[in-house]
Amino acid sequence: MTNVTKDSLSGIVLTKHISFTTNEFCRACGADQTIVIRMVEEGVIEAAGPAPDWEFHGEALVRAQRAMRLIEDLGVNLAGAALALDLLDRMEELEATALRVESGL
Template sequence: MEHTILHGSIIEESDNISLVEFCQICQVDTEWVIALVQEGVLEPIGPEPECWSFSGISLRRALIISRLQQDLDINLAGAALIIELLEERDNLLARTNL
């Protein structure tokens, strides 16, 4: 029986992740991240891509969009809409479960 040891880090919503780390985690290139920023899906911290960092919330959004594009071949605008709807659903569920 073979055993595999996995190592990971927990990224909190308030943690800031550099653009390089963000791209490594999502397994994407910087152009893809820039496109998400231009679409208004991600809000970077910092004035220019070289200085950008992202929150854990942005990481979650990017990972979901990446999966939507890979698995369902959804374009960026469609994926952005799905993210908005999923977050709205989560907000409504949170309010009703008080």
């Protein structure tokens, strides 16, 4: 029999209604506060409320994590990550539209 520890799996279930404080958001996306502030300034993610008491939603966390992967894996800067994410979002929208057209909706 194998031993499985409780720490072997961890994660966050994201919905549109979940929100994070700035500190929680930084921990969840693995970025320090300076990078998160720059992500907001560059339009990579959106924050609600006045700085520094921002509130972030689940969708922003997904975008921030994708941006961090682009930055770390491909070496793009934040402006490049924002552009890439916007283009990826647009591609997903177009694919969804194409599927609706193909299915006759």
